[in-house]
Amino acid sequence: MADRKAPPPAGSGPVTAPQHVLLVDSEPGRAALLEQALKDAGYTVDKRTDPNQPLARLVADTQPDMVIIDIDAPDRDVLEQMSHVSRDNPRPIVMYADQDDADFVTQAIRSGVSAYVANGLRPERVKSTLAVAVARFREFQALRQELDDARSELADRKIVEKAKGLIMKHRKVSEDEAFAALRKLAMDRSSRLVDVARNVIDVFEITQE
Amino acid sequence: MLSSVHSTVRPRPLKLGFLPLMDCAPLIVAQEAGYFEAEGLLVQLQREPSWSSIRDKLVFGLLDGAHMLAPMPLACTLGLGSINKPVVTGLGLGLNGxxxxxxxxxxxxxxxxxxxxxxxxxxxxxxxxxxxxxxxxxxxxxxxxxxxxxxxxxxxxxxxxxxxxxxxxxxxxxxxxxxxxxxxxxxxxxxxxxxxxxxxxxxxxxxxxxxxxxxxxxxxxxWPEAPEKVFGVTESWADRYPDTHYRVIRALLRACQWLDEPTNRAELAHLLARPEYVGLDADTLRMAVAQMSSDCSPLLPCTHKHFFAHGGTAPLKSRMRWIADQMLHWQQVEQAVPDSMLDQVCRLEPYDAAAQSLSLPTTAELSARPGPVTV
The missing domain is CATH 3.40.190.10 (Periplasmic binding protein-like II)
Incomplete structure (x- = not known):
């Protein structure tokens, strides 16, 4: 095991030196977002976005004060052993979570953040770093949700268009009439327009065969 | 009476976590063979990426119960490598493997x-x-x-x-x-x-x-007949939902019996191969299933994996004592784990109630048998 930086001497006041964070996240967009936020807050950051890069070696090489890791990282257990084998290695963040902090840690886990912290790092500093990570993970979650919604809306619209086209072709009606027919069907059955459109497509496809 | 029964049943669907390994099989079989359903339980199985993820989600209430390494409930109760939160087990998920x-x-x-x-x-x-x-x-x-x-x-x-x-x-x-x-x-x-x-x-x-x-x-x-995985829940969950706990244990117990039937092995390999479960190719899983007890060779020796046989499902205190002694021996803990903590971690009541209802041996009857033997 390589030599670690000595912990700050007792009574030296709050740690103000830049802290070194290792960011482990296979979602490159989210990792970039958080990396920037941490750098803006004065941290030095190493990151791993390739899950095939061995984590143990990376921790040994970069000697981080804190590891922030995506809760879905398949090799997270590697850090559990490192923190068990040597007290100098990063330890699980939950060590710092007393009963008052349980809600905070639950939030972190829910948003997909877990973290390991080296000895000598102040709990309040850990908490503020973690808060930055949680905020960015959530922001990313919201962005992704928005994107997913937009994608599915687009997909729905394509299905409705296709159903409309089939009705126009086979019933020789105008676009407005085809759409009105679909909407009436949806209202009569109290189903979503896209579900009715899907059924219509299925029916036409069966009768075509 | 009815209201008191209802208050101890978890109202929402249960989220149970597992890691994609052979021995998550009891959870999958209980779901697919309808044993959970037969107990009136609605269960959502959730595949997890790591043991630490299982532990954290269980401890912080994002999972109701989980497939866990046998030493994990005691490690959580001791606060080893994690927040100190009591986790208990009322069911073993098999021996060896x-x-x-x-x-x-x-x-x-x-x-x-x-x-x-x-x-x-x-x-x-x-x-x-x-x-x-x-x-x-x-x-x-x-x-x-x-x-x-x-x-x-x-x-x-x-x-x-x-x-x-x-x-x-x-x-x-x-x-x-x-x-x-x-x-x-x-x-x-x-x-x-x-x-x-x-x-x-x-x-x-x-x-x-x-x-x-x-x-x-x-x-x-x-170590013949060593425990391997267990079904774990937090102590507060077990105290709050004793009836749900009992039903989950009953369903999983029946699944473990199903798993020990050699005639079910082909179906097991097929189930495990599904992408939402273990998701490896069916050949590899067929081989692993065969290695449990029959189709062995010097290159692929028999693992003697069983789930129910030899008391594999019983949350025996003798087994937990032996795990605690390993923790002490390898300096994961500084002092011997007190007996009272083992009583806390091993939940005998729901297991015994479930075993009795299925006319199976209780922990007291099984405790007479020796634990794992050190070579």
């Missing part, structure tokens, strides 16, 4: 150190291999030997350490012990990052099939 795989090079060298004359053609025992490794380390003091298990608080970790100690090897000073996730073991062996590992199936057989390693011995050769 692990093996020690070594790289082909290391295995060949240990075999020749064992000497064919001494072993007269049979496979060398774990202690003969450990003594050979002792000699090997003496010849290669700067080898940088690295061996892997799956978690600091796992049977694999204790088996690996125990095996090394049989050869008088200090696992904390003479080599590196690391953790590698099960599905990365074979590639870590191939890349030379590690020279051996202790893991459950199918990741030993897979190394043999890919010609990356050899199975040196099985967990059963080292």
């Amino acid at each position: 692990n093996a020690m795989t070594l790289s082909r090079t290391l295995h060949d060298q240990l075999l020749s150190l064992c000497g064919k004359a001494n072993t007269a053609g049979r496979s060398p025992s774990p202690s003969e291999l450990a003594l050979a490794l002792r000699q090997w380390l003496d010849h290669n003091p700067a080898s940088g030997l690295t061996l892997a298990s799956v978690f600091p608080y796992s049977m694999h970790q204790y088996m690996l350490r125990h095996w090394l100690s049989l050869g008088g090897i200090d696992p904390d000073r003479e080599l590196s012990l690391v953790v590698v996730p099960p599905d990365m073991m074979v590639s870590a062996l191939q890349s030379g990052e590690i020279q051996g590992y202790c893991v459950g199936e199918p990741y030993n057989g897979l190394a043999v099939r890919q010609d990356a390693g050899r199975i040196a011995f099985t967990g059963h050769d080292l």
